[in-house]
Amino acid sequence: MLDLSNITKVFNPGTVNEKIALENINLHVNRGDVICIIGSNGSGKSTLFNIISGTYPVTNGKIIFDEVDITSSPEYRRAMTVGRIFQDPTKGTAANMSIEDNMITAMTKGMKGLRISLNNEKRKMFSELLKPIGLENRLKDNVGLLSGGQRQALTLLMTVMSKPKMILLDEHTAALDPRNAQIVMDLTERYIKEYELTALTVTHNMQFAIDFGNRLIMMDEGSIILDVSGEQKANLTVDELVRRFKDLRKKNFDDDEGLLTD
Numbered sequence: 001m002l003d004l005s006n007i008t009k010v011f012n013p014g015t016v017n018e019k020i021a022l023e024n025i026n027l028h029v030n031r032g033d034v035i036c037i038i039g040s041n042g043s044g045k046s047t048l049f050n051i052i053s054g055t056y057p058v059t060n061g062k063i064i065f066d067e068v069d070i071t072s073s074p075e076y077r078r079a080m081t082v083g084r085i086f087q088d089p090t091k092g093t094a095a096n097m098s099i100e101d102n103m104i105t106a107m108t109k110g111m112k113g114l115r116i117s118l119n120n121e122k123r124k125m126f127s128e129l130l131k132p133i134g135l136e137n138r139l140k141d142n143v144g145l146l147s148g149g150q151r152q153a154l155t156l157l158m159t160v161m162s163k164p165k166m167i168l169l170d171e172h173t174a175a176l177d178p179r180n181a182q183i184v185m186d187l188t189e190r191y192i193k194e195y196e197l198t199a200l201t202v203t204h205n206m207q208f209a210i211d212f213g214n215r216l217i218m219m220d221e222g223s224i225i226l227d228v229s230g231e232q233k234a235n236l237t238v239d240e241l242v243r244r245f246k247d248l249r250k251k252n253f254d255d256d257e258g259l260l261t262d
């Protein structure tokens, strides 16, 4: 589904602030893969997402999505097939618009821009979709009135309504309290199954990375240093992951500095 070949991203090239954020990344994502990405701060996880979603151009390399070369395709076009959810629950929804207006916008995006109007039939459908979030009776409320957890759950729902083929989850539960984080995570799992999504999720929680999805990728200093799936992943433990991180990472540190854990 997605092929990244020899991807390098250099910020501020040729200056004293030059930073190689991604170095020769090769990654093949299969349709239906649910991948957890872990790695220390600054290892390139968000940059990888920014490259896939087209927020930043690559310095070198090629991006193929469903056999189409999208290396130069702009972010707005990629947003038709790649949905992204950020840590900040206020991103992804419009605070001063009602829930139903936000939802019709997401639906329009899913119908590839075809104009559709809000009517009672749509409201009924939205109500049904909002039931798992407990917002079925609040269609006319402005999104700004919602709690962080409710808003992130709505963002998730709107993202899947826009019918992406792939979703990028950038620590999307990290800003929520544990209860809401769990609710949003359960919803995430449900939608991934229901809408047969391919998903990449960045997390700092190693146990979660072991338990969630079918594949785990570890990054360090702009490189992928571990890529495990199936039984290999299922048999991992947090201790084993820390050990492998220490063995595989480019620089040696005296302690693990809480680099992977929350």
Ligand SMILES: Nc1ncnc2c1ncn2[C@@H]1O[C@H](COP(=O)(O)OP(=O)(O)OP(=O)(O)O)[C@@H](O)[C@H]1O
Binding pocket: 011, 012, 019, 020, 021, 039, 040, 041, 042, 043, 044, 045, 046, 047, 048
């Ligand atoms: N727009 C930018 N301009 C310059 N440097 C950048 C930019 N974005 C990221 N970087 C640098 O690239 C490197 C990788 O950053 P990135 O945000 O991808 O790391 P990360 O793994 O997502 O980190 P974290 O876990 O802290 O969010 C870092 O050294 C960062 O400072």
